[in-house]
Amino acid sequence: MASPSSMTTTSSTTSKLVFSGCSTSSSSSSSPRLLPLTTATTSSKCRAFHFHRRFNPLRHVHLRPCKNPTTVFAQTISPPSFIAAAMATEPSAKVIDGKRVAKEIREEVAAGVSKMKEALGVVPGLAVILVGDRKDSATYVRNKKKACEDAGIKSFEACLPKDATEEEVLKHISSFNNDPAVHGILVQLPLPSHINEQNVLNAVCIEKDVDGFHPLNIGRLAMRDREPLFVPCTPKGCIELLHRYGVVIKGKRAVVIGRSNIVGMPAALLLQREDATVSVVHSRTKNPEEFTREADIIISAVGQANMVKGSWIKPGAVIIDVGINPVEDSESPRGYRLVGDVCYDEARQIASAITPVPGGVGPMTIAMLLSNTLTSAKRIHNFN
């Protein structure tokens, strides 16, 4: 059982998975560090690209004959035509507002939590285990706590010192596994290097694995006619954005950049479950742009600032950018700013829709975590 001193109420992380999977500021063992592109270190947007030539979509799109432009929207959004996209002097892509969608989802979760409390007197509970004193991890845990409070979810927290033993961590997990007030358990990654991440994640009982990282959940996600109990939050958030913006996935070509356990791989499996034809591009892929140029949907989760140029994108494609990368910016009060894997200014002149960074996928992770926690509580209490 977590000691009272280390156990308090807690909350959300927009950024936990995103950062641990994609940001250059973190060093989770699961972090992908893929294609060998230098990180932009300038305040000018997509500068590495602009150094060479002034961007002109007409020049950069078709390095080989491109098939029809993408038409992936069902109804919600009118796709700009190829000509419109290519000739645009102003950005034409619809901005996929993850902040707004995440807010909607959090409100839906809050309503669901209320309903459950009213009907059964049960309040969903989320436990977070934090080991060590990483500043970024502490911030994420604080955010989780706040988001839980807002949604009416009870949060539990076990804060352990950085020299805590694996046994101690496992003891806390076991205690949360057995606590009927806890419906979801989340281990804040990365763990200190002396702790075996696999052993710890495997110890979370599958019914409370709201992060969806248990191999049994991943196996069910990969298999046809099987259903995982939980889907990892960040890739689930990516697909939710596509759904809520009416993007058709079935029959479309999707490229996932990155194959991490926490974003790329499950994102590819989710897209395939929705009948996209999926290619996974990674650090060993030669000429990844040859794949992305054919894609109707791109999900990038690679942690390389501005890696995906305008010239990598098929006109009309939909871009989900999971990367959150700090680049130096002397004009910013903090000395840096956050950019995605995709060169946003270039992409929004070619794509039909794109997530910004920040404010795109980031806020979705915590929203899906809250949603998974409510789902778990409903399942455990057989409440619909």
Place this chain on the structure above:
Amino acid sequence: MASPSSMTTTSSTTSKLVFSGCSTSSSSSSSPRLLPLTTATTSSKCRAFHFHRRFNPLRHVHLRPCKNPTTVFAQTISPPSFIAAAMATEPSAKVIDGKRVAKEIREEVAAGVSKMKEALGVVPGLAVILVGDRKDSATYVRNKKKACEDAGIKSFEACLPKDATEEEVLKHISSFNNDPAVHGILVQLPLPSHINEQNVLNAVCIEKDVDGFHPLNIGRLAMRDREPLFVPCTPKGCIELLHRYGVVIKGKRAVVIGRSNIVGMPAALLLQREDATVSVVHSRTKNPEEFTREADIIISAVGQANMVKGSWIKPGAVIIDVGINPVEDSESPRGYRLVGDVCYDEARQIASAITPVPGGVGPMTIAMLLSNTLTSAKRIHNFN
């Protein structure tokens, strides 16, 4: 415990997985029935294609500009150049002899079994559960039995009537789970429709899941830095053929046709683990040939006779054909012959290497099953 009457010695199946996943003669719930192509019903090879025009590789290869021809061999095989392949009037592809490789593997397994018996007095054991009286299933089970005998593996068999209850099947699985003489358990698919395949497969303890179908094994296969205890036999056989023929996988483009739980999906995961860039093509893919034409390696597991034409193949590609499809053949004494998913006569003029059907992937399944059983026995007895 399996009753003595239903429990005898048993053996191999080359074909079990192949047929249940790929053959049109079987109806496993996991069977992929994918792209809408008519099955050839003529004795002329690849007739559906020849009907339209006489085959000429030069006319059929490049419907759009093709990049460099594939060079995927490490050393064992010299790849024919694009020109050589395209100009060839005689077939130029190396035939990947699965029968020979499977025999080698079975001999290696037999040697390993001998060594283990000598050192520990332990004989690896494989149990097969067969429900119902399907003629094809009975044949496969008989083949398994024979292959086990040849390799020195003890085989166990539980033959249940087609109206056996799920509970009875589960009872037999439980009995084999607890039997220390059994190191591998295989449930012959398809099961009668009143039995839930998921429940049955999930009941096999993961340490004896030599078929590798347990979601926990699949999850570990999908995840980086995780190791499955077992890899499904047919896709493992495909990769083993590539390895033994010196085909370089790392950095190559691979296309898997089909996304079944037993072949396509695990084959894609295996190729990705070996650092190929993998695209999975399936029934919802528009213009699958646009993907295959870019592929250095194609694994087809779709169950459509002669679906993959010569024009679908990049010069120099390596083709692994998992399909075993019966087509009418008035010249054959049986009235039919077996062909693959790939139009062999066309493909071998374009590809640098190809598996024949029969005699390609087919014999590998049982070889890998024996190998998995030996691996299991070694692991359980901590024997290297």
